Amino acid sequence: MTLLQQFQLWLVGSWPGWVAYVVPAIVGIVMVLVFLVVMVLVFIWYERRLLGRFQIRLGPNRLGPEGIFQPIATAVKILLKEDVIPAKADKVIHWLAPIIVFVPVLMIFAVVPFGQKAILADLNVGIVYVVAISSISAVGIYMAGWASNNKYGLIAALRVVAQVVSYELPLVLAILGVVLMAGSLSMTQIVASQHIPFLILQPLGFVIFFLGTVAEMNRSPFDLLEADSEIVAGYHIEYSGVKFALFFLGEYGHALAYSCIIATLFLGGWQGPFLPPILWFLIKIMAVFSVIVWMRATLPRLRVDQLMGFAWKGLLPMAVINLFIIAAEVLWLSEITPWLMVVVNFVLAGVLVLLWSRLFTLGGGRVEV
Amino acid sequence: MTTVLDGEQIAKEITEKFPGAVVSADKAAVVVMAESLYQVAEFLKNTPALDFNYLSNLTAVDYVDYFEVVYHLVSLKHNHSLVLKTRCYNRDKPVVPSVVSLWRSADFQEREAYDLMGISFDGHPNLKRLLLWEGFVGHPLRRDYL
Amino acid sequence: MVIKTEPFIINIGPQHPSTHGVFRLRITLDGEVVVDVEPIIGYLHRGIEKMGENRTYTQVIPLTDRLDYLASMTNNFAYVLAVEKLAGIEVPERAEYLRIIMAETMRISSHLMAVGFFLNDLGAMMTPVLYMWREREKLLDLYEMVCGQRLTYNYMRIGGVSHDVPEEFLPALKKFVAEMPRFIDEYDQLLAQNEILLARCKGVGILPRDTAINIAASGPVLRASGVKWDLRKADPYSIYDRFDFEIPVGTVGDNYDRYWVRMREMRQSVRILEQAIAQLPAGEVRAKVPHLLRPPVGEVYGHIESPRGELGFYLVSDNSIAPYRFRIRPPTLINLTALKDMVIGWKVADLIITFGSIDVVLGEIDR
Numbered sequence: 001m002t003l004l005q006q007f008q009l010w011l012v013g014s015w016p017g018w019v020a021y022v023v024p025a026i027v028g029i030v031m032v033l034v035f036l037v038v039m040v041l042v043f044i045w046y047e048r049r050l051l052g053r054f055q056i057r058l059g060p061n062r063l064g065p066e067g068i069f070q071p072i073a074t075a076v077k078i079l080l081k082e083d084v085i086p087a088k089a090d091k092v093i094h095w096l097a098p099i100i101v102f103v104p105v106l107m108i109f110a111v112v113p114f115g116q117k118a119i120l121a122d123l124n125v126g127i128v129y130v131v132a133i134s135s136i137s138a139v140g141i142y143m144a145g146w147a148s149n150n151k152y153g154l155i156a157a158l159r160v161v162a163q164v165v166s167y168e169l170p171l172v173l174a175i176l177g178v179v180l181m182a183g184s185l186s187m188t189q190i191v192a193s194q195h196i197p198f199l200i201l202q203p204l205g206f207v208i209f210f211l212g213t214v215a216e217m218n219r220s221p222f223d224l225l226e227a228d229s230e231i232v233a234g235y236h237i238e239y240s241g242v243k244f245a246l247f248f249l250g251e252y253g254h255a256l257a258y259s260c261i262i263a264t265l266f267l268g269g270w271q272g273p274f275l276p277p278i279l280w281f282l283i284k285i286m287a288v289f290s291v292i293v294w295m296r297a298t299l300p301r302l303r304v305d306q307l308m309g310f311a312w313k314g315l316l317p318m319a320v321i322n323l324f325i326i327a328a329e330v331l332w333l334s335e336i337t338p339w340l341m342v343v344v345n346f347v348l349a350g351v352l353v354l355l356w357s358r359l360f361t362l363g364g365g366r367v368e369v
Numbered sequence: 370m371t372t373v374l375d376g377e378q379i380a381k382e383i384t385e386k387f388p389g390a391v392v393s394a395d396k397a398a399v400v401v402m403a404e405s406l407y408q409v410a411e412f413l414k415n416t417p418a419l420d421f422n423y424l425s426n427l428t429a430v431d432y433v434d435y436f437e438v439v440y441h442l443v444s445l446k447h448n449h450s451l452v453l454k455t456r457c458y459n460r461d462k463p464v465v466p467s468v469v470s471l472w473r474s475a476d477f478q479e480r481e482a483y484d485l486m487g488i489s490f491d492g493h494p495n496l497k498r499l500l501l502w503e504g505f506v507g508h509p510l511r512r513d514y515l
Numbered sequence: 516m517v518i519k520t521e522p523f524i525i526n527i528g529p530q531h532p533s534t535h536g537v538f539r540l541r542i543t544l545d546g547e548v549v550v551d552v553e554p555i556i557g558y559l560h561r562g563i564e565k566m567g568e569n570r571t572y573t574q575v576i577p578l579t580d581r582l583d584y585l586a587s588m589t590n591n592f593a594y595v596l597a598v599e600k601l602a603g604i605e606v607p608e609r610a611e612y613l614r615i616i617m618a619e620t621m622r623i624s625s626h627l628m629a630v631g632f633f634l635n636d637l638g639a640m641m642t643p644v645l646y647m648w649r650e651r652e653k654l655l656d657l658y659e660m661v662c663g664q665r666l667t668y669n670y671m672r673i674g675g676v677s678h679d680v681p682e683e684f685l686p687a688l689k690k691f692v693a694e695m696p697r698f699i700d701e702y703d704q705l706l707a708q709n710e711i712l713l714a715r716c717k718g719v720g721i722l723p724r725d726t727a728i729n730i731a732a733s734g735p736v737l738r739a740s741g742v743k744w745d746l747r748k749a750d751p752y753s754i755y756d757r758f759d760f761e762i763p764v765g766t767v768g769d770n771y772d773r774y775w776v777r778m779r780e781m782r783q784s785v786r787i788l789e790q791a792i793a794q795l796p797a798g799e800v801r802a803k804v805p806h807l808l809r810p811p812v813g814e815v816y817g818h819i820e821s822p823r824g825e826l827g828f829y830l831v832s833d834n835s836i837a838p839y840r841f842r843i844r845p846p847t848l849i850n851l852t853a854l855k856d857m858v859i860g861w862k863v864a865d866l867i868i869t870f871g872s873i874d875v876v877l878g879e880i881d882r
Contacts, residue, residue: 055645151525155547155863221638221711300711301638303864304547366860371750397814424731426816428829428842439829441816445728445744452816474731476852485564500557500881510565 002117004028028120032109039285040252044071046286047293054297078248083241086149093147098239098246100140104133105253111187112260115270115277119188126187127175130261131168134216137250138164144247148238156237159304163215163222166311171212173319177205177326178265191269199266200342204322204349206266208315210291213258215311217251219292221299222307259288313360318352372449373397379419379451386412398439398452406455407466407492413442413453414471420444421451424472429482431512436463436488457488467492485510522550527867529558535632536877540870547862552855556848559881567841572598572673572808575841580667582843583879586625588617589821591671596752597817597828598673602810609798610675611754615791616688617661617670618819619784623695624654625822626777626784629874633774634706636871637715643705650698653691660684673808675801689792695785703778716771720857720869723768730852734824735776736873740768746820757794758787773872807836814840823847823874843882847875 004024011020045060045068052059060067085094111126113119123129138161145157178198182190199206215222239247263269263284270277302310325348329341380394383401390405401409413421421442430437440453457463467490469475479490480499487508490496498505507514527540537558543551563582567575579590592614599606606614627647634643655665661680662670670677706712722732727740737744745762747755763779765772810832818827824846831840850873858866 051640055642056649057645151523155525223638297640297642299639300634300706300709300715301864302711303715303862305862306714422728425818425825426827426829426842426844428840428844430831430840430842441827441829445742448749472731473726473729473852474849476730477848498557500560502557509562 002119002122004120005122006117032120033106035114036106036109036253036256039256040249041071041075043252043256043289044074046289050290050293051297054294075245078245079242081241081244083243084238086238089149089238090147093143094238095243097140097144097147098243098250100143101137102140102246102250102253104136104140105250105257107133108257109260112257113187113191113264113269114281118278122186122188124184124186127179127185127190127265131172131175134257135164135168137254144239150238153237160218162304163218163307163311166308167212167215167222167315170208170311170315170319171216173316173323174205174209174212175265177202177323180323180326180330187264191264191271194268194271196338196342197266197268201338201345202266202322202326203346204318204352205326207349207353208319208322209266210262211315213262214292214295215307217254217258217292219255219296221295221302223296223301255289255292256285259285259292262288309360314356318356321352370448371443374449374451376452379413382419383409383412392456398454400454400456403455403457403465407468407471410440410453410468410471413451418447419451420446422446422472424468424474425450427468427475427478427482429486429488429510431486431510433512434458436460436486438465438482438488440468463488464491466490469493484508487511520545535871535875538875538877538880540866542863542866544863549858549861549863549866552858552866554851554854556877556880559877561882563882564841564843567838569837571836572810572838573806575838576671576673577667577669579843580669581878582845582882583821583823583826583847583876584666585628585876586621586822587666587668588621588670589819589826591669592618592753593817593819593821593826594828595671595673596819597815597830598808598810600817601813601815601830601832602673602808604674604802604804606675606753606802607799608796609679610800610802612791612795613676613680613800614671614753615755615758616788616795617676619787619791620654620657620688622784622822623781624651626781627651629822630702630774630777633770633868633871633874634712636868637712639706643702646705647702650691650695653687657684657687657691660687672801672804674804675799677801679800685792685795688788692785692788692792696782699778699781699785707775707778713771715865715868716769716774716872718767718769719861719865720770720872721768722853722857726853726856727768730849732824732850732853733846734820734822734850735773735780736824736850738762739765739772739776741766746818746825750818752817752819758790760787770868770872773874777874809834809836818844821846823876823879824850826879843879845879845882847873848880851875851880 004027007027008020008024011023015023048070049059049067060070063069063073085091108130110120111123111129141160141164142157145153145160148154178190179185181198181201182193184190184193263281267284267288270281272280325345329344333341333344376394376396376399380391380399383399384391387405387408390401390409392400392402394400413419421444423443423445424440425443426439426441428439430439436457438455438457441450442453443450455465457465465488467475467479469479469490469492476493476495477499479493480496482488483490483496484498484500485508497503501509509515522543522545524541524543527542529537529539539555539558541553541555542549561581563578566578570578576591576594579594580587582590598604627650631644631647635641658668659665661684662668662677722736722740724741727737727742732740733744741764743762743764746752747760748762760783763776763783765776812832812834814829814831816827816829818825825844826846827844829840829842829844830838833839854870854873857869861869
């Protein structure tokens with residue numbers, strides 16, 4: 001019984017039916033949107049400062065104390081720019097693409113549990129909903145690349161489709177491992193069943209899922225989609241103004257959404273001693289995001305064929321093996337003690353990673369022309 | 370230290386193989402006829418004792434009566450160098466054989482000499498203007514341009 | 516059913532974050548694979564060779580600054596060496612040592628920039644660049660101490676250098692040289708053994724040894740392909756024969772070897788600097804040269820080992836105050852001849868980093 005449902009029951013007593021139906025929905029949506037917008041602004045600020053510290057310089061520190069108004073200034077700047085549409089671009093698709101990229105990101109937040117009973121919609125197929133919705137953004141990105149009537153955008157769009165589709169598979173298999181151990185598809189159940197966080201119980205699953213989400217978010221080291229140094233901003237090369245703001249927001253919204261998902265699935269969601277649950281949730285999200293920014297600041301970029309090789313030859317077999325191991329453990333070992341599973345899983349993760357790093361080469365070579 | 374080979378010595382060797390090719394020679398350089406430039410260059414490259422496999426610099430100079438194309442050759446193995454020159458007396462359509470098939474470093478340098486001086490290199494696969502845009506009229510580095 | 520495919524032509528245009536200047540490449544792509552490459556240059560052509568014919572020998576020195584603007588003093592150095600060879604002028608000892616110090620610090624500064632931007636093209640978002648620029652800032656401060664400029668120095672003169680270094684220069688330089696080996700270790704640690712870097716650079720963009728000699732490549736590009744040819748040892752100019760240093764030589768000639776050769780060369784430059792500072796004598800810094808120099812009739816080809824290769828000046832003199840012909844041998848233009856060989860069959864991403872590893876400067880290519 002989530003908080004919103006309790007609110008609704010209270011309303012039914014004293015207000016007409018349609019009010020009790022509409023008002024909790026609006027309240028819930030507004031709260032989720034406020035969380036999203038505020039956290040995206042915080043993420044933008046945090047990333048720029050952290051990136052600056054990695055590069056031995058200060059980040060933006062002029063606007064406001066320690067630069068906390070910088071994201072607002074960025075947002076205002078982008079919104080005030082002129083909306084330029086290339087002459088031969090396909091106008092309808094050009095207009096539709098940013099919306100298709102941005103809206104699914106908003107929709108993921110409907111099933112993220114912020115606290116014990118604080119969730120907008122307690123679906124009992126929560127994680128399947130997340131997987132389904134997050135793949136829609138790829139279509140939007142492809143539309144953006146095509147509609148720009150620009151060869152650079154087209155190359156980027158094709159790379160995106162390849163990348164997103166390849167990394168979906170290991171992602172879903174890693175999620176299946178979590179689902180097997182939790183025993184249910186619902187997000188609240190997954191959080192409730194984590195007496196020991198799944199990070200420790202399934203290290204290999206966590207690594208696969210983490211790399212899969214970094215690839216889905218088109219972030220370094222998988223960011224050949226918007227490789228500044230190669231195809232000059234990739235799919236949003238012809239976008240400016242509000243549409244670019246939607247892409248920009250969509251990228252950080254994606255980062256936020258996937259950080260929330262990782263925190264929910266692997267780090268135990270809002271659980272933790274002493275502090276209120278929402279604070280634990282925020283701490284976990286920021287920790288995951290810090291690691292993502294760290295990867296961006298330090299690692300070079302992978303090439304397209306190396307990326308695909310990594311997904312299909314590296315992550316996918318490991319994800320399948322991981323799934324079988326988890327299934328076997330849940331069947332035979334779960335009565336004994338969970339700590340035995342931890343040890344077995346760590347050992348197996350180490351062995352598999354070592355084996356893969358010896359056996360397979362990253363990417364193709366020269367093509368005979 | 371890279372030894373600079375004596376031009377007169379090399380001129381003697383060239384005249385043995387190709388009589389009449391050498392126009393003049395002094396301590397600094399060997400001047401050959403434009404028609405026999407390619408054979409002389411090939412001889413200089415393929416003789417094991419000389420082994421000039423590195424074309425360090427190719428340039429053209431406009432002395433008002435004639436154009437002079439200068440080749441600075443180096444041998445990495447023996448560490449000696451030589452200056453080879455050829456002259457072209459036709460002001461309107463100067464033509465010199467190209468040495469691209471011997472030393473690929475001549476590729477861009479001959480294109481530049483064509484672009485800025487107007488000397489055509491016979492046998493160059495892609496003799497287009499390099500530094501100036503297509504459609505530019507004239508050859509700026511000549512002495513009578515401006 | 517056979518799907519019809521056709522290669523498409525894309526323009527990596529003059530304005531691009533990764534072309535290191537205004538450089539245009541027309542590439543023909545078949546999917547992601549590069550099929551043909553055609554470089555189109557001339558966007559920065561200023562006619563320096565023609566301008567040189569209308570200026571006195573001393574007035575040409577600031578023109579040479581603008582050639583390879585990332586290593587300006589080496590251009591000055593090559594030009595004044597050529598003129599001194601032509602006119603038979605002797606340079607005082609202290610000036611020679613100061614010139615070597617400037618040339619080697621320029622080599623370090625130029626390689627820091629080249630390696631930093633090579634790693635940036637690979638995708639490590641400016642982090643290696645900013646680490647290397649910490650040291651480059653110290654070098655630029657040193658140059659500002661000496662000649663007041665940070666980019667185009669105009670410090671060398673025919674017969675020596677323009678004026679002596681101030682007192683703060685030598686202690687600051689000693690401090691820099693003492694700290695530098697530790698910083699080079701830090702850069703080595705940053706990314707040299709990174710899995711992704713090795714996967715993207717090893718074996719990519721190979722320039723075979725025979726091709727390298729045939730196209731008259733020079734500098735780190737030639738040495739990475741396995742040819743041990745460095746003008747400082749093969750044809751020593753100025754007083755390089757008094758110093759003890761090694762020449763790093765690569766094996767395969769791929770991008771990783773070019774990066775490796777540049778990192779090692781920085782260490783050797785620090786070695787030369789230590790010896791030069793220890794041996795620096797006192798004395799004059801400029802020989803007595805007439806104000807309007809008239810060299811005897813003749814010609815000269817003076818060349819040095821600049822950070823990018825063999826930079827040469829071919830001067831023809833007819834005993835007047837301006838050179839009759841002023842030709843610049845651009846190392847990077849000639850190194851670029853083999854771009855097509857190095858890149859065909861690889862992908863767009865490899866094209867960008869191979870091009871970055873050749874380390875071009877458009878000022879020198881276009882003159």
